[in-house]
Amino acid sequence: MVExxxxxxxxxxxxxxxxxxxxxxxxxxxxxxxxxLKQENxxxxxxxxxxxxxxxxxxxxxxxxxKIEGEYIRLFVVNPQAPPYESFxxxxxxxxxxxxxAGLEREYTERGLAVSTPLxxxxxxxxVELEFMAFMCGREAEAWERKVVREGAHLLQSEERFLDxxxxxxxxxxxxxxxxxxxxxxxxxxxxxxxxxxxxDQDLIALLLKRFQPAENGD
Amino acid sequence: MRERHDMKTAxxxxxxxxxxxxxxxxxxxxxxxxxxxxxxxLCIVPDLEHAVETIAAVIAADNIVRLVLGLCSEMYLKAExxxxxxxxxxxxxxxxxxxxxxYLALTRSxxxxxxxxxxxxxxxxxxxxxxxGSRPEDVKPHLPAKTSRRALLTLPPLEYRPVASIxxxxxxxxxxxxxCAQVCPCGALEKVGGRIRLxxxxxxxxxxxxxxxxxxxxxxxxxxxxxxxxxxxxxxxxAVGALPSRGILFICQKSALVLEKLAGKGLTGSESVSLVxxxxxxxxxxxVPCVGIVPPTWILSCLASGAAAVSVMRCPGRxxxxxxxxxxxxxxxxxxxxxxxxGSPDRVRLLQVxxxxxxxxxxxEVQAEISLSVPAASSFRASFQTGAETILQLAEAYGGMPGxxxxxxxxxxxxxxxxxGCTSCGVCADACLAGALALEREDDGPSLTFDAALCMACGQxxxxxxxxxxxxxxxxxxxxLERLLQGRSPIHRDKYLRCERCGAPIASEAMLxxxxxxxxxxxTSLLSLVTRYCRACRKWPS
Numbered sequence: 001m002v003e004x005x006x007x008x009x010x011x012x013x014x015x016x017x018x019x020x021x022x023x024x025x026x027x028x029x030x031x032x033x034x035x036x037l038k039q040e041n042x043x044x045x046x047x048x049x050x051x052x053x054x055x056x057x058x059x060x061x062x063x064x065x066x067k068i069e070g071e072y073i074r075l076f077v078v079n080p081q082a083p084p085y086e087s088f089x090x091x092x093x094x095x096x097x098x099x100x101x102a103g104l105e106r107e108y109t110e111r112g113l114a115v116s117t118p119l120x121x122x123x124x125x126x127x128v129e130l131e132f133m134a135f136m137c138g139r140e141a142e143a144w145e146r147k148v149v150r151e152g153a154h155l156l157q158s159e160e161r162f163l164d165x166x167x168x169x170x171x172x173x174x175x176x177x178x179x180x181x182x183x184x185x186x187x188x189x190x191x192x193x194x195x196x197x198x199x200x201d202q203d204l205i206a207l208l209l210k211r212f213q214p215a216e217n218g219d
Numbered sequence: 220m221r222e223r224h225d226m227k228t229a230x231x232x233x234x235x236x237x238x239x240x241x242x243x244x245x246x247x248x249x250x251x252x253x254x255x256x257x258x259x260x261l262c263i264v265p266d267l268e269h270a271v272e273t274i275a276a277v278i279a280a281d282n283i284v285r286l287v288l289g290l291c292s293e294m295y296l297k298a299e300x301x302x303x304x305x306x307x308x309x310x311x312x313x314x315x316x317x318x319x320x321x322y323l324a325l326t327r328s329x330x331x332x333x334x335x336x337x338x339x340x341x342x343x344x345x346x347x348x349x350x351x352g353s354r355p356e357d358v359k360p361h362l363p364a365k366t367s368r369r370a371l372l373t374l375p376p377l378e379y380r381p382v383a384s385i386x387x388x389x390x391x392x393x394x395x396x397x398x399c400a401q402v403c404p405c406g407a408l409e410k411v412g413g414r415i416r417l418x419x420x421x422x423x424x425x426x427x428x429x430x431x432x433x434x435x436x437x438x439x440x441x442x443x444x445x446x447x448x449x450x451x452x453x454x455x456x457x458a459v460g461a462l463p464s465r466g467i468l469f470i471c472q473k474s475a476l477v478l479e480k481l482a483g484k485g486l487t488g489s490e491s492v493s494l495v496x497x498x499x500x501x502x503x504x505x506x507v508p509c510v511g512i513v514p515p516t517w518i519l520s521c522l523a524s525g526a527a528a529v530s531v532m533r534c535p536g537r538x539x540x541x542x543x544x545x546x547x548x549x550x551x552x553x554x555x556x557x558x559x560x561x562g563s564p565d566r567v568r569l570l571q572v573x574x575x576x577x578x579x580x581x582x583x584e585v586q587a588e589i590s591l592s593v594p595a596a597s598s599f600r601a602s603f604q605t606g607a608e609t610i611l612q613l614a615e616a617y618g619g620m621p622g623x624x625x626x627x628x629x630x631x632x633x634x635x636x637x638x639x640g641c642t643s644c645g646v647c648a649d650a651c652l653a654g655a656l657a658l659e660r661e662d663d664g665p666s667l668t669f670d671a672a673l674c675m676a677c678g679q680x681x682x683x684x685x686x687x688x689x690x691x692x693x694x695x696x697x698x699x700l701e702r703l704l705q706g707r708s709p710i711h712r713d714k715y716l717r718c719e720r721c722g723a724p725i726a727s728e729a730m731l732x733x734x735x736x737x738x739x740x741x742x743t744s745l746l747s748l749v750t751r752y753c754r755a756c757r758k759w760p761s
Contacts, residue, residue, distance in 0.1 A: 047351075050306070051308075186673075199356065200355060204360055204377075206419070207420070210420070
């Protein structure tokens with residue numbers, strides 16, 4: 001379970017990095033991570049999202065940073081073609097955006113987190129939500145390492161709630177928007193890979209909770 | 220769907236198949252496959268069920284995109300194989316396991332064994348090639364029931380199993396349909412606010428929702444129409460294999476497992492299955508998650524496509540999805556229909572795995588004399604919408620009486636009658652999922668039309684009819700050959716009352732009579748206004 005949680009943490013972290021501005025250092029880190037994952041070819045093969053992730057890694061390794069910088073700005077920043085914000089897809093009339101954003105802030109704060117100031121992205125940005133899931137998986141891994149099954153199960157429940165209430169609710173619409181508006185292969189491959197991963201993660205958490213939930217009562 | 224010969228397909232056969240006590244000639248099968256099925260690479264592998272690394276090597280060596288396994292048993296290392304396939308670049312859902320162990324338990328001679336295996340492998344290749352690729356929604360992880368929490372702490376490879384998904388662009392839940400949710404035995408489908416919500420964690424993969432849906436909005440990997448049609452086309456193609464006549468056996472995974480064990484013990488033919496006699500055609504198994512998903516139209520379509528007989532095998536013991544009554548009812552319907560249209564009811568049978576532990580077992584309960592099958596009038600069609608066509612083809616082939624009509628609780632078709640009191644509101648036509656009912660607005664009045672060939676007797680029209688309390692609409696589960704042939708025809712007509720001022724239609728006479736009944740005697744002036752003038756011409760009193 002420790003390895004699984006760490007693997008999931010790594011996947012969420014990589015996914016989050018894909019949707020941040022690809023400056024030189026971040027791009028270099030992404031390429032490095034992609035090369036390692038592609039060579040490793042082991043753990044990810046256990047899961048059905050392996051195919052889309054392999055396609056993503058191949059695409060990433062063949063892309064040019066400067067071209068991607070321009071595409072990122074076009075898609076996600078200036079007059080964005082595919083806004084990467086939960087509120088855009090769940091509240092197109094802009095009536096309850098504040099409520100959505102405040103709710104997310106509260107969730108982060110309850111876990112002792114705040115959105116990093118240099119990042120300057122709102123709490124409902126896709127990268128922030130993915131990074132939050134990475135954080136939760138990290139905490140989960142620590143719980144399994146200490147063999148505190150109850151805490152591990154509790155964190156799994158929180159992850160399930162976050163996926164159900166946030167990421168899984170709007171990511172399919174975001175995927176469709178990117179697929180239609182993207183001019184490069186990278187972001188299309190990225191949203192497909194992340195969608196496949198989120199879908200699988202939701203199923204996996206539900207499966208694990210079926211086995212671990214009785215442990216919440218202290219056995 | 221045409222088979223794609225450009226798809227590199229590997230066929231791996233387990234060397235142990237020859238030891239199953241039926242005289243199978245594996246070399247002959249190999250020779251035939253090489254000559255007759257284009258684009259396959261072949262290998263015979265000892266202990267194929269456990270040879271995961273060999274399989275992975277074969278996939279990687281030849282850039283295989285589809286894989287067929289000829290195994291003695293379904294008890295192979297599925298999770299490990301899925302991982303190996305993925306790492307080698309093959310979609311695990313593109314792997315087709317031909318039910319050879321199941322089949323070999325039913326065979327009576329080395330000829331049947333060899334020729335039947337050829338057909339099953341060709342069908343598995345066709346089905347694998349008709350697979351168009353998977354989506355994230357198509358599978359979910361599965362843990363064996365006996366995995367302890369301690370074992371979970373070092374997570375074993377997970378097996379991924381197919382799961383249903385809903386195509387929202389086809390789903391009619393917004394119009395009131397909830398048929399899939401009604402048949403789901405696990406509570407995995409729920410109608411919520413005009414949409415069907417699928418609880419993936421609860422889905423047991425029985426597939427019952429697949430054939431319950433009138434709009435083909437449920438997708439189930441392995442049972443997609445294109446895959447089934449490719450599979451049956453190969454199974455029933457007389458040019459594939461040299462079997463003089465062939466039957467189809469629908470069998471669930473539980474029953475298949477039992478037959479595989481019997482084959483492993485060297486028990487075959489009538490030693491393993493009751494109602495199998497030497498006169499019966501060879502039965503080619505088609506494995507489905509639960510035989511409760513098999514609608515009468517599939518059974519009849521097999522017969523129309525050239526099958527000499529179609530059998531459905533009951534679960535050994537209780538059906539996990541409580542489909543015993545449904546299976547018996549559907550087989551009974553098909554038998555009665557066949558009898559009525561001049562065919563032999565024994566072409567459709569319900570089989571049971573015999574308890575072979577008992578010595579001196581009984582002979583077959585029915586000695587069915589199956590004459591040569593009817594020449595194929597068409598190829599197998601999975602869609603309900605071609606069901607009427609199938610029945611009419613069979614009736615023509617058997618010389619059945621044109622006036623034949625069968626009332627049966629499991630009839631896949633229905634007949635609608637309209638009693639006095641219908642207001643031609645059209646709600647039933649809007650509710651009709653299959654398009655059997657339609658409201659046509661002709662010049663002199665509305666006309667409710669009905670096409671019996673499309674009616675699947677789901678009853679949605681009755682549920683939505685505003686005059687349901689007066690039983691204005693009646694549905695009977697009837698298969699009527701004349702009505703199936705008739706096509707669309709009016710079942711109720713009415714006249715418009717017209718505006719005294721401009722002549723535009725106001726509403727049907729019956730509708731206005733109904734409105735009058737609702738308004739009552741206290742509102743005669745209002746009723747007069749409503750029945751004499753159209754909306755545009757009405758001048759309401761100030």
